[in-house]
Amino acid sequence: MKSVLIGVGQAGGKLARELVEYDERMGFGSVRGAVAVNTAKTDLQDLPFETVLIGQDRVKGHGVGGDNELGAEVMQSDTQEVLSALDGRVVAGTESIFVVAGLGGGTGSGGAPVLTRELKRIYDVPVYGLGILPGKDEGSMYQVNAGRSLKTFAREADSLLLVDNDAFRSVGESVTEGYDSINHEIAQRVGLLLASGEAVEGVAESVVDSSEIINTLRSGGIAALGYASAEAAPDAEENINAVMSTTRRALLTGSSLPDATDADAALLIVAGDQDAIPRKGVERARRWVEEETGSLQVRGGDFPLSSDRIATLVLLGGVERSERLETFLQRAKDAQEEDVEGAAERTDPAEQWTNDELDDLL
Numbered sequence: 001m002k003s004v005l006i007g008v009g010q011a012g013g014k015l016a017r018e019l020v021e022y023d024e025r026m027g028f029g030s031v032r033g034a035v036a037v038n039t040a041k042t043d044l045q046d047l048p049f050e051t052v053l054i055g056q057d058r059v060k061g062h063g064v065g066g067d068n069e070l071g072a073e074v075m076q077s078d079t080q081e082v083l084s085a086l087d088g089r090v091v092a093g094t095e096s097i098f099v100v101a102g103l104g105g106g107t108g109s110g111g112a113p114v115l116t117r118e119l120k121r122i123y124d125v126p127v128y129g130l131g132i133l134p135g136k137d138e139g140s141m142y143q144v145n146a147g148r149s150l151k152t153f154a155r156e157a158d159s160l161l162l163v164d165n166d167a168f169r170s171v172g173e174s175v176t177e178g179y180d181s182i183n184h185e186i187a188q189r190v191g192l193l194l195a196s197g198e199a200v201e202g203v204a205e206s207v208v209d210s211s212e213i214i215n216t217l218r219s220g221g222i223a224a225l226g227y228a229s230a231e232a233a234p235d236a237e238e239n240i241n242a243v244m245s246t247t248r249r250a251l252l253t254g255s256s257l258p259d260a261t262d263a264d265a266a267l268l269i270v271a272g273d274q275d276a277i278p279r280k281g282v283e284r285a286r287r288w289v290e291e292e293t294g295s296l297q298v299r300g301g302d303f304p305l306s307s308d309r310i311a312t313l314v315l316l317g318g319v320e321r322s323e324r325l326e327t328f329l330q331r332a333k334d335a336q337e338e339d340v341e342g343a344a345e346r347t348d349p350a351e352q353w354t355n356d357e358l359d360d361l362l
């Protein structure tokens with residue numbers, strides 16, 4: 001799926017860079033362009049693609065310091081500059097746009113939903129969000145910000161693919177120490193997903209295409225992406241167990257949003273050498289995903305790739321009823337209650353999710 005990335009805020013820019021580099025390293029060519037947007041000048045300096053500094057009149061290049069309302073305001077005022085930077089990048093062959101941001105800070109948390117709304121007005125292709133939830137050890141400001149941004153971003157985007165910063169953490173590693181490895185894990189999952197829709201090698205009818213990704217995400221709301229891999233035998237028949245076990249791991253322990261298994265739709269993609277992918281195994285794994293997600297809309301397909309491994313990606317669409325998300329929203333609500341000053345002027349993020357009459361970030 002030929003895509004253009006827009007990283008908003010520090011985490012958004014770093015993750016967009018990781019995705020660009022992964023796509024180049026693998027030679028996929030699915031990432032067709034990237035732009036980074038920030039209110040902090042220093043965060044834009046090392047990025048190897050076009051950057052746009054917004055809000056200079058308000059914060060003079062120093063960032064919004066975690067104020068996501070200010071992040072939303074400056075994005076609103078300077079949207080035109082961001083859209084100009086996209087001119088010539090979103091072209092006829094572009095199949096989707098991804099707005100990438102950490103939801104716990106200020107610029108990405110506030111700016112990403114605003115930008116997404118503008119992009120949807122202008123472009124016909126789907127505009128997806130790739131949002132990072134703060135880990136549970138991050139401070140209350142991050143939890144509250146993310147709680148407020150989440151619903152707005154999910155509403156504005158065609159689907160919001162969520163990554164929990166606690167998802168890929170190794171024992172004893174702080175979130176900060178783990179950023180590089182987290183970003184790498186995310187880039188691999190998303191990079192493979194985009195490339196799978198391109199059918200880089202192989203033309204079999206079982207090969208996944210971009211429309212299946214788009215259809216899986218069609219119900220909107222929140223999405224999650226799981227991944228696992230194992231060594232493959234040369235003969236497909238011998239890989240039935242490998243496909244089953246990587247599918248289980250992708251969904252149950254390798255997901256960007258752990259424990260989110262109740263879904264509206266799913267797409268199972270098995271990547272590997274075309275001769276090594278067992279048809280029977282893919283079908284059996286697809287049925288297992290159906291049972292596990294409770295969805296009757298589970299698509300399945302291959303992603304032919306020269307490799308001595310079998311890798312499985314499980315994309316879930318419509319996972320907002322998941323326990324993991326409820327836990328997060330409760331955390332955001334608790335953090336907000338502790339935040340005595342903020343509590344007076346802010347609304348409850350958990351209620352915001354279910355009650356459309358309450359105001360949210362925009």
Ligand SMILES: Nc1nc2c(ncn2[C@@H]2O[C@H](COP(=O)(O)OP(=O)(O)OP(=O)(O)O)[C@@H](O)[C@H]2O)c(=O)[nH]1
Pocket residue numbers: 008009010011012014015039040063064065066067101102103104105106107108109132133134135138142165175179180182183
């Ligand atoms: N996975 C991941 N998360 C990150 C990274 N950098 C920051 N974060 C998370 O993103 C949130 C903070 O967002 P940032 O992107 O740093 O903030 P910002 O959008 O630039 O906003 P301001 O700094 O307030 O202007 C926190 O929850 C961090 O844990 C990163 O490289 N990887």
